[in-house]
Amino acid sequence: MAGNSDMKLVVDGKRLDGRAPEDLRPVRIETGVLHEADGSSYIEWGGNKILCGVYGPRECIPRFEASPYRALVKCRYMMSPFSSLEEHSRSGPSRRSNELSKVIREVFENVVIAEKFPNTQIDIYIDVLQAEGGTRTASITAAAVALANAGIPMRDMVSAVSAGKADEVLLLDLGKTEDNLGQSDMPIAFSRRKKDILLLQMDGLLTRDEISRMIDLTLKGEAELAKLQDETLFRFYSAPKHEEFRM
């Protein structure tokens, strides 16, 4: 669907939902939402609603996959049948969800300190309850919080955001319509301290200059997301749960 369309996506410097080109959609993150998981998080990012649970390090199954040198990071991204239009109306693995599971896994393989846990695996389960464009970036942002909540050692925190182009304007954080009808889409994941690029995909056409401008744009989005991740974890870990501890 990418490419030309008669629909105007940017009018007078404003987008369809009233955002400026460099604005994120409203993002809300919660952590510690699942009781039985080692770590969990829930993110609402525009119309996206994503639940993430982390388990491990635990026994590696199947056994033959286990590495005596490191823990395996496994990721399963899944869209719920009710998350979007009919194209996702059957649950179970698909070409798309396999790809997303792989790219998200590779993001976290780069930051998790896996050498400490030989012969084990770390599972990241991501369930998209509602989708509105940019689920991979929202999933990565949420999964980083869930991993921190699980106490899995990491070299860095991660957050991700997309940038794109529609009507010749560079945009941060594409929504569903902008993604489908716009000219280009580029999700990107950064590590927080070193600003390593851990995920970079691109759809559509961009010039070199546009890409470097988009990286600057996404770095601004990353700073905002990092702040939100901080706030989420701070809220969870600094609020006493018992009456007699409140002051």
Place this chain on the structure above:
Amino acid sequence: MSDKMNDRKLVLPGEKIAEGKYRIPGAFVEGEKTYAAVIGILDAENRFIPLENKYIPMAEDVLVGVITDSRHAGYDVDLNLPNNGFIPSRDIRLTLELGDFVMCKVREVTETGDVDVGEVRRLPKGKLVSFPCAKVPRLVGRQSSMIDMIKERVGDIVVGKNGYVWISEKADIPLAMETIKIIEEEAHFPGLTDRISAFLNIQKKVE
């Protein structure tokens, strides 16, 4: 609350906690600096206290476990680790049964993460609760002040470094579990031992 959190800072994975190389649990060294690997608190004296951590077995640790399988050569024991531990029957004199609680000491950890345990003791009947292992030091307290107090007021209790806590059947199990739950949830707030002491006083009066 905020005034007590002010001199303490919440640290996320990847944040710098010290200049220079230090071997701190829950941290890693890169270049000439030390960074947090897990979420934790940096207190007024710049000590790093992990809030979440995964147990990494080390020699001499005292663990609590449950027997999950008995075979001719020995017993499989669940030690709250990714893989079960094994107790060879030639190392111990007692006969264990499925579901028995044991207390043991780590003799050696192999390169692949398997633990070799010794000094196995069977624990009497009771209840096993799991406890986040990052907070085990808090449950034990400084010079075991916390756990001694609970032992005295509630009954016999054994805390394993692996996060398994055994409570004797003769103890007040519901009270012990509630106390443990409060410690788990409020582990990183100051003055916990006094508060738990006050909590136990109230509970005992109600009875």
